[in-house]
Amino acid sequence: MSDLPRPLPWLGVIGQVPALDVSAPSGGPVSAVLPAPLPVEAAAPEVTMATAAAAPEVRAEPPWWASVVSKVRSKFKTPKRPGSGLPARKIIVWLRNARRVSQTGFLLLFLFLLVRTEFRGGFAGGATVRMPYPVEGFLLADPFVALMTFLSTHTIYRALWWSVGMVALTLIFGRVFCGWICPFGTLHHFFAWLIPNPQGATTGGRRVKANMTHGYQNAKYYLLGAFLVAAVCGSAIGGLFDPICICVRAIGLAVLPAANYISGRGLDGLSQTNIHALQLGSDATRDALVATVMQPRQYFFHQTWVIGALLFVVLLANRWIPRFWCRVLCPLGATLGVIARYALVGMEKDHSKCTDCNLCLVDCQGADSPQGGVKHRHDECHVCLNCEVACPEDVIKFTFLPKRTSLAKAQDTLDRRKVLTTALTGAAVLPLARTSDTIDSNYYDRLIRPPGSVPERDFMERCIRCAECMKVCPNNALHPAFLESGIEGFWTPILIPRIGYCEPTCVLCGQVCPTGAIQKINETQKLGDPVRHIEPIKIGTAFYDHGRCLPWSMATPCIVCEEFCPTSPKAIWVEEVDTPDRNGHPVHVQRPHVDPTLCIGCGACEKVCPVQDRPAVYVTSVGESRSKTNVILLETSNYNRS
Amino acid sequence: MLGASGLIAWRRYDRGGWSVGDQGGPREVRDYRVADHGGPSDFAVIRGTSASRPAEMVRHAVEALGGMRRFVSRGDVVAIKPNIGWDRTPIQAANTNPEVVAAVVQLVFEAGARRVVVTDASCNDPGRCFQRSGIWSRAHAAGAEVLLPAEHRFRTMRLRGEVLDEWPVYRTLIEADKVINLPVAKHHNLAKYTAAMKNWYGTLGGRRNRLHQSIDMSVADLATFMRPTLTVLDAVRVLLRNGPQGGNVDDTQRMNAIVASTDQVAVDAYGCTLIGQRPENLAYLRIGEERRLGTRDWHTLRPREVALRDDGATERYGLIVPAGVSPSDVAFDLHHPAPRIIT
Ligand code: SF4
Ligand code: SF4
Ligand code: SF4
Numbered sequence: 001m002s003d004l005p006r007p008l009p010w011l012g013v014i015g016q017v018p019a020l021d022v023s024a025p026s027g028g029p030v031s032a033v034l035p036a037p038l039p040v041e042a043a044a045p046e047v048t049m050a051t052a053a054a055a056p057e058v059r060a061e062p063p064w065w066a067s068v069v070s071k072v073r074s075k076f077k078t079p080k081r082p083g084s085g086l087p088a089r090k091i092i093v094w095l096r097n098a099r100r101v102s103q104t105g106f107l108l109l110f111l112f113l114l115v116r117t118e119f120r121g122g123f124a125g126g127a128t129v130r131m132p133y134p135v136e137g138f139l140l141a142d143p144f145v146a147l148m149t150f151l152s153t154h155t156i157y158r159a160l161w162w163s164v165g166m167v168a169l170t171l172i173f174g175r176v177f178c179g180w181i182c183p184f185g186t187l188h189h190f191f192a193w194l195i196p197n198p199q200g201a202t203t204g205g206r207r208v209k210a211n212m213t214h215g216y217q218n219a220k221y222y223l224l225g226a227f228l229v230a231a232v233c234g235s236a237i238g239g240l241f242d243p244i245c246i247c248v249r250a251i252g253l254a255v256l257p258a259a260n261y262i263s264g265r266g267l268d269g270l271s272q273t274n275i276h277a278l279q280l281g282s283d284a285t286r287d288a289l290v291a292t293v294m295q296p297r298q299y300f301f302h303q304t305w306v307i308g309a310l311l312f313v314v315l316l317a318n319r320w321i322p323r324f325w326c327r328v329l330c331p332l333g334a335t336l337g338v339i340a341r342y343a344l345v346g347m348e349k350d351h352s353k354c355t356d357c358n359l360c361l362v363d364c365q366g367a368d369s370p371q372g373g374v375k376h377r378h379d380e381c382h383v384c385l386n387c388e389v390a391c392p393e394d395v396i397k398f399t400f401l402p403k404r405t406s407l408a409k410a411q412d413t414l415d416r417r418k419v420l421t422t423a424l425t426g427a428a429v430l431p432l433a434r435t436s437d438t439i440d441s442n443y444y445d446r447l448i449r450p451p452g453s454v455p456e457r458d459f460m461e462r463c464i465r466c467a468e469c470m471k472v473c474p475n476n477a478l479h480p481a482f483l484e485s486g487i488e489g490f491w492t493p494i495l496i497p498r499i500g501y502c503e504p505t506c507v508l509c510g511q512v513c514p515t516g517a518i519q520k521i522n523e524t525q526k527l528g529d530p531v532r533h534i535e536p537i538k539i540g541t542a543f544y545d546h547g548r549c550l551p552w553s554m555a556t557p558c559i560v561c562e563e564f565c566p567t568s569p570k571a572i573w574v575e576e577v578d579t580p581d582r583n584g585h586p587v588h589v590q591r592p593h594v595d596p597t598l599c600i601g602c603g604a605c606e607k608v609c610p611v612q613d614r615p616a617v618y619v620t621s622v623g624e625s626r627s628k629t630n631v632i633l634l635e636t637s638n639y640n641r642s
Numbered sequence: 643m644l645g646a647s648g649l650i651a652w653r654r655y656d657r658g659g660w661s662v663g664d665q666g667g668p669r670e671v672r673d674y675r676v677a678d679h680g681g682p683s684d685f686a687v688i689r690g691t692s693a694s695r696p697a698e699m700v701r702h703a704v705e706a707l708g709g710m711r712r713f714v715s716r717g718d719v720v721a722i723k724p725n726i727g728w729d730r731t732p733i734q735a736a737n738t739n740p741e742v743v744a745a746v747v748q749l750v751f752e753a754g755a756r757r758v759v760v761t762d763a764s765c766n767d768p769g770r771c772f773q774r775s776g777i778w779s780r781a782h783a784a785g786a787e788v789l790l791p792a793e794h795r796f797r798t799m800r801l802r803g804e805v806l807d808e809w810p811v812y813r814t815l816i817e818a819d820k821v822i823n824l825p826v827a828k829h830h831n832l833a834k835y836t837a838a839m840k841n842w843y844g845t846l847g848g849r850r851n852r853l854h855q856s857i858d859m860s861v862a863d864l865a866t867f868m869r870p871t872l873t874v875l876d877a878v879r880v881l882l883r884n885g886p887q888g889g890n891v892d893d894t895q896r897m898n899a900i901v902a903s904t905d906q907v908a909v910d911a912y913g914c915t916l917i918g919q920r921p922e923n924l925a926y927l928r929i930g931e932e933r934r935l936g937t938r939d940w941h942t943l944r945p946r947e948v949a950l951r952d953d954g955a956t957e958r959y960g961l962i963v964p965a966g967v968s969p970s971d972v973a974f975d976l977h978h979p980a981p982r983i984i985t
Contacts, residue, residue, distance in 0.1 A: 119767075119769055119770065120769050120790075121768075121769030121770060121772055121773035121778065121790070122773065122778065123773075123778045123779045123781075123782035123783070123788065124779065125773040125774075125778070125779070126773075126774075127731050127773075127774050127776075129770060129773070129774070264793070264794065267794070268794065271794070283794070286792075286794045287792075290792050290794075296768070296790055296791075296792035296793065297792065297793045298793065474767040474769065474770060475767055503729060503766060503767050503770060504729070505729055505770070505774070506767070506770070550855060556855050557832065557854065557855060557856075557857070558832075558854050558855055559831065559832050559854065560851040560854045562831055562832075563830075563831060563832065563854075563886060563887065564765065564887065565887075566729075566887060566889060567889070568884060568888065568889035568890035568893070569884065569890070570884060574831070590831070590832070608851045609851065610849065610851040610852045610854070610855070612849070
């Protein structure tokens with residue numbers, strides 16, 4: 001930036017920047033001679049002249065509300081444009097409003113789909129349960145996800161081809177996804193406005209400085225490189241950083257359950273008062289919430305506070321660097337940025353007309369150097385159009401097929417050595433992660449994957465940690481793994497039967513999985529069909545801890561586990577015994593046993609066992625259908641079947 | 643300031659300590675029975691053929707007791723508690739038959755009820771149980787409100803039963819004017835047989851799994867707590883093995899029977915014979931009788947047994963009643979061994 005003309009010192013208030021040809025009197029600060037904004041009252045004399053005779057004292061003493069009215073009015077009045085005051089093109093102003101509508105609309109659409117990523121049932125529903133529309137739609141149109149999984153699996157899984165549409169859109173208009181569509185981007189846009197930098201308020205120098213292009217913005221390209229290399233090596237770990245994945249994960253697993261908790265506790269408090277009206281009101285509110293955005297029961301997610309805390313941090317970062325996430329970290333933004341270099345629509349600048357007022361930078365979203373005198377970073381631009389609307393001169397123009405001279409090229413911006421080192425990092429992390437306690441050795445016995453999951457290695461190639469499956473699971477069975485599946489499997493889905501078991505007739509997690517880490521299975525495939533010799537999908541096998549089981553060690557009847565075992569015939573069978581209690585009196589109990597050939601590992605038994613803290617029956621992953629090696633029994637092992 | 647803080651400290655003083663809340667007190671009872679104004683019978687058994695529609699059987703059963711107006715008054719809020727416990731389809735007979743539910747809803751509305759709520763606290767995911775059992779759609783079509791058991795609809799109560807003390811209770815079920823128990827007859831591996839009395843498990847929230855350690859006592863406790871207006875037992879299709887969840891159609895059998903009574907103990911005493919059990923084997927029936935919840939001897943309840951025939955006529959103990967004659971006009975009880983048409 002040092003070779004550029006130095007901008008004028010920033011004065012702090014829009015509308016008070018003089019054009020370059022206004023000569024400042026020597027000595028005084030520039031702002032001292034600026035014409036003060038015309039007070040509204042100053043226009044009054046002409047009006048009052050006619051009525052002066054009638055009510056002169058009115059003029060002398062305007063009513064108390066006059067100042068309020070004028071203040072309110074001035075709020076709505078279009079401020080006088082500074083500088084040459086050239087108005088922005090009508091179409092651009094219109095498009096900027098369209099962009100705001102689009103952002104709001106897509107954010108609402110995203111939230112709607114997210115809230116609907118669950119099964120509620122209804123009177124119109126039949127025996128087959130499916131999502132009525134693609135609730136995972138945003139992920140299907142996500143080119144970063146498609147690219148990553150393409151590199152790892154060499155296929156485009158089902159509806160992921162939607163992302164081709166997004167590539168096309170970007171090739172025409174640039175990163176409009178970031179500026180117009182992305183729900184995470186919109187959140188950052190909103191938060192950057194909501195919590196402006198304390199020094200410099202909404203428009204001041206720090207903000208303009210923050211909105212200039214910085215070297216750190218390249219971080220996302222290096223990150224993208226590392227993720228893509230990791231994908232080539234067989235890990236879709238980049239999903240940790242995909243903005244749509246983050247949105248689903250953070251809002252679905254942290255914000256919504258927390259909101260549910262707060263509203264639930266608050267309204268519970270009201271309904272426990274003895275005031276009838278309060279009780280009724282609280283019940284009605286609760287019913288209305290549950291019917292719309294909340295869930296009928298509190299959901300819990302394993303270690304979800306980390307997810308929530310990270311969301312909080314990255315939103316807070318907007319205070320110092322507006323849209324910190326989008327500019328610095330977002331690998332989807334980087335993907336689109338690379339594509340946007342070839343976009344048809346771009347910015348053309350007339351550098352000679354720039355007065356360096358920097359107004360374009362006040363609300364610049366991408367920090368892409370819209371101001372005159374520097375090359376435009378097309379790949380950083382979110383096409384929010386704020387700069388062209390703000391520019392009082394005739395510098396900035398968004399147009400089809402702009403003159404390429406004012407656009408920066410990749411060579412100007414990326415450092416080849418850094419690209420290489422990050423790529424190497426991407427390649428090196430995987431072997432490190434995989435030679436720790438993970439996939440191949442010292443496998444965590446309770447790493448139970450959702451039904452229909454592909455084998456673990458393929459799972460790593462596909463799972464983008466989008467948390468759609470965890471959100472949709474009606475039983476709260478699926479959770480973001482913490483370190484259970486190694487560092488590489490962070491936030492991949494893990495089934496924790498003690499919190500929720502897998503509902504046998506449910507296939508929803510496979511239905512919403514955008515990348516096929518959990519395959520789209522149907523009920524027959526999941527439950528098997530003895531007539532047609534279809535084996536059910538097993539996700540694990542149950543085991544008894546006889547020392548804790550009531551009929552086994554406490555001469556107490558129980559077998560809740562048997563009651564809930566859903567297979568037919570039941571995988572749990574009972575042995576009728578008369579066992580002595582401590583006084584030697586025989587007690588008739590039924591002692592449960594698992595038949596490993598029938599057990600599907602659903603975990604219903606573990607969920608309902610009354611031994612509260614550590615259940616007397618528990619499921620481990622051994623025997624899961626997806627694995628050829630994680631097996632117990634010879635005759636049912638996968639090698640024999642295929 | 644000092645005064646205020648002193649006042650707070652004095653008023654809200656907490657001595658601490660480790661005491662258990664009060665133990666005594668009478669049992670909580672929710673009694674929805676109507677004052678008996680002498681219906682023609684208190685126990686009706688309808689046996690149909692495989693061609694009889696469940697709705698028709700329910701109608702005959704209720705009419706044999708004197709019609710729904712005996713139980714439901716104009717303007718009542720009626721809660722209907724079918725068994726919607728499991729994620730099973732109707733053919734698997736783990737939940738109450740949806741046609742039976744719809745028929746009861748219809749009868750209750752015909753009797754002038756203002757609001758009819760159908761609900762249960764399911765064992766599996768409720769949305770799935772309600773939808774896939776077919777009860778949601780049929781009850782909704784009949785005009786009932788179908789409520790899912792959301793957490794906030796439960797409130798902790800002290801039932802003061804033998805084994806059941808403090809439990810979250812489903813408010814919707816206990817806040818109605820009349821409650822109709824609508825169980826399905828099933829085998830149950832631990833309790834041996836489940837229908838009317840055990841159906842009240844669905845009024846409890848929380849972790850019900852502890853109840854199994856003393857299943858007979860807890861069933862009796864619940865039946866003591868809930869005294870329904872009417873019990874209608876669905877035995878159209880009965881799960882004979884692998885209960886209570888079943889899952890295999892081979893374990894079920896069509897029995898084409900409906901039992902209706904004001905006495906839940908009697909319903910279970912009769913119903914268990916359908917799956918080959920004997921009332922004396924079921925401890926909770928004995929406890930129920932000891933607590934005077936009802937009688938195992940259903941013969942004392944002026945029973946009426948109606949057989950539906952395919953030609954639309956009904957048959958009771960050899961008497962053919964032509965189609966069009968109301969079942970309540972036909973009397974069969976111990977005092978009149980020969981059935982007769984009253985009018
Ligand atoms: S884990 Fe089981 S219950 Fe949960 S969504 Fe997947 S199939 Fe459904
Ligand atoms: S995990 Fe438990 S409940 Fe599920 S099939 Fe196996 S034994 Fe049955
Ligand atoms: S539910 Fe638990 S305690 Fe009860 S029989 Fe089964 S394993 Fe044992």
